[in-house]
Amino acid sequence: MTGRRTVEVDGTAVAIEPGATILDACRAGGVDVPTLCYLETLTPANACRLCSVEVEGSRTLVPACSRIAEDGMVIRTATDRVRHARRMILEFLAVAVDLTTAPELLEAMAVYGADPSRYGTDDGSPRPDAVVDNDLYVRDLDKCVLCYRCVEACGDDAQHTYAITIADRGAAARVATEFDVALPDSACVFCGNCVAVCPTGALMVKTEFDMRVAGTWHEEAQTVTRTVCGYCGVGCNLDVHVQDGAIVKVTSPFDHDVTAGNLCIKGRFGWTHVRAGVDGA
Numbered sequence: 001m002t003g004r005r006t007v008e009v010d011g012t013a014v015a016i017e018p019g020a021t022i023l024d025a026c027r028a029g030g031v032d033v034p035t036l037c038y039l040e041t042l043t044p045a046n047a048c049r050l051c052s053v054e055v056e057g058s059r060t061l062v063p064a065c066s067r068i069a070e071d072g073m074v075i076r077t078a079t080d081r082v083r084h085a086r087r088m089i090l091e092f093l094a095v096a097v098d099l100t101t102a103p104e105l106l107e108a109m110a111v112y113g114a115d116p117s118r119y120g121t122d123d124g125s126p127r128p129d130a131v132v133d134n135d136l137y138v139r140d141l142d143k144c145v146l147c148y149r150c151v152e153a154c155g156d157d158a159q160h161t162y163a164i165t166i167a168d169r170g171a172a173a174r175v176a177t178e179f180d181v182a183l184p185d186s187a188c189v190f191c192g193n194c195v196a197v198c199p200t201g202a203l204m205v206k207t208e209f210d211m212r213v214a215g216t217w218h219e220e221a222q223t224v225t226r227t228v229c230g231y232c233g234v235g236c237n238l239d240v241h242v243q244d245g246a247i248v249k250v251t252s253p254f255d256h257d258v259t260a261g262n263l264c265i266k267g268r269f270g271w272t273h274v275r276a277g278v279d280g281a
Helices: 022-028 081-096 103-111 149-154 192-199 206-214 265-269 272-279
Strands: 005-011 010-016 052-055 073-077 137-139 164-167 172-175 201-207 223-228 235-243 246-253
Touching: 005 022, 005 149, 010 022, 022 073, 022 192, 052 081, 081 206, 149 164, 149 192, 192 201, 192 265, 201 206, 206 246, 246 265
Parallel strands: 005 073
Antiparallel strands: 005 010, 052 073, 137 201, 164 172, 223 235, 235 246
């Protein structure tokens, strides 16, 4: 079947292109559907189900990020069943991990009235410490929600390095390097593309991590300036984050047609020489 299709989203007819997902249809209709493991530049991992919606005729809720929208499909995004499912997902996440550096999830918890305290407080099990084994970025597994974004970015969707994957299963599942070695001993090339896609701060640029520990990280006081990386001729765009007259980190826009948010080690971390005078080096 060719040509545009029409679906109904919360009572409104929405025209979509063939191959569009339910999430595409919802966004085209101006309906906000929360996501976590989904990112426009990555293959949907179907890991979190926060985007689940009701589809008429379907026995179960379906993930909007990966389900292809079919002509005539009737979609409901805010029923009691959908809201209840999202609320429970957010509560389970908040009980299991530290979401203090995940502002979008904290906002979603407020929207859906999530109350993780009803499942009890700390169960006494040890929480993993942040792993600092290099000078570029930090891994804090206590903030990891196993969204698979970093695995996808390190693999087929971007870097093709395959330095990280999900190790173990069930409650013991975690993001790890091959043979669980330190990052400097792994296949990691320190592009930081995994850091760029992490939604919770489980992967964080070390300058930001150190400043947060010291209580000097003030995102509201930072300015962001877009420029072009000068290390080679590819033309990658950089967003330079500056606080108190000093660069604190560099990111890249996901909608840039050259990088799609990805950078190499020089583009993402090669700015530290600019701080030489600031840090006294």
